[in-house]
Amino acid sequence: MNTVIETILNHRSIRNFEDRALTNEQIKTIVECAQAASTSSYIQAYSIIGVKDPEKKKKLAELAGNQSYVAENGHFFVFCADLYRHEIAGELENKDVEESLESTEKFMVAVIDASLAAQNASVAAESMGLGICYIGGLRNQLGEVSELLNTPNRVIPLFGLSVGYPAADSGKKTRLPFEHIYHEDQYQADQEVYINQLKQYNETISNYYKERTNGQRTDTWTSQMANSLKTPRRMYMKEFVEKKGFNKN
Amino acid sequence: MNTVIETILNHRSIRNFEDRALTNEQIKTIVECAQAASTSSYIQAYSIIGVKDPEKKKKLAELAGNQSYVAENGHFFVFCADLYRHEIAGELENKDVEESLESTEKFMVAVIDASLAAQNASVAAESMGLGICYIGGLRNQLGEVSELLNTPNRVIPLFGLSVGYPAADSGKKTRLPFEHIYHEDQYQADQEVYINQLKQYNETISNYYKERTNGQRTDTWTSQMANSLKTPRRMYMKEFVEKKGFNKN
Structure with a gap:
């Protein structure tokens, strides 16, 4: 087993970080690793917002359902699906790209692109001795999150990524067979x-x-799943993503 | 720079593989690495189909737009968004989970989960000296692909991943600044x-x-993007994913 596979298999989500900020160099390396991921036909349909401002982090923690580790970490990244620059490209080149950008296909492309980038960022961070935790709770209230991060149309924050020096270890959860x-x-x-x-x-x-x-x-896995899924969550999502110009046709 | 970051930054898509199959052990390691990725609230909303059958690979290569490296590689993985097992979980536990499963939110969760897993698989494969290429072309004709792979409702093949021993190197393409x-x-x-x-x-x-x-x-990046996006592609996708039980509400 090589060190890359070791790093990957050793993953666990960290929800308790030391009060020690990442350096700009660390942030840059993590983002460069994110960017090195594959991207569908070179489209690069994502952006990353790094949040340093403590007030903003506190607000995001609240919006994500009072998850302290959204505010307290070494750095907080927000990964966004982003087709805004492609709208600009259409304008610069005088081509009508709207129908493409609003398609379900391109929504999928942007979500996939952002996720591949995020996973590279995660593995890179973990290889540096840092811990990570994905924050899907950011999707609890995307309207407020978008406003706070000033994202334009054709940009949707998908999830956060808390990164930092682990203050406590946590267990690995067994995956499906x-x-x-x-x-x-x-x-x-x-x-x-x-x-x-x-x-x-x-x-x-x-x-x-x-x-x-x-x-x-x-409790069992199927009971966890059924109990969690019996209550639909974030049902505003369909309307929200359409309003932002995604997933319309 | 550690070897993990080196591996990640050294990524390039490989489209020309030696005629040498991956061993079962290699496949198992790659899948285990995929499974080690984060998953939203433990939902594990994806499946991986490994295709060995040469006839099936040939057919998939055709469906993906005659991409030879879909058939000719060391192994071909198909990453699927999968909420089928969650439907079963609902049945086993006697809970109605349909509205959740059909939500845009859960569609996003499944696409993100599958993508995080796939990127772990990619990095793991590359760390073993293998090359990889994502195959978005699988979405050209998802109806036929689903039939060929026998995927039930609530499962959508999202993309392929060709993996194998590189027969030729390729260049790294510069990312956005x-x-x-x-x-x-x-x-x-x-x-x-x-x-x-x-x-x-x-x-x-x-x-x-x-x-x-x-x-x-x-040519420039904005011209490439505008020229590619001016012709909407895969516009059957919205109807297709809804028919499969995703992204409906």
């Missing part, structure tokens, strides 16, 4: 096999919680 | 600054092509 995630030649949709895999995973997860909580907690 | 991709504290939308950055980048790109083609090619 390899055979369940990975299919060969075609999707393995045989219900019996599929459900058995999920039930086995339930047992693994249940034991994991039991051990870590002295038997207090024994 | 750091100052353009990275904003501090708020989005830098001052049109004059923004357009100047794009124009500078145009010059960089134009010189890059000029050098590599003995002056034959001199």
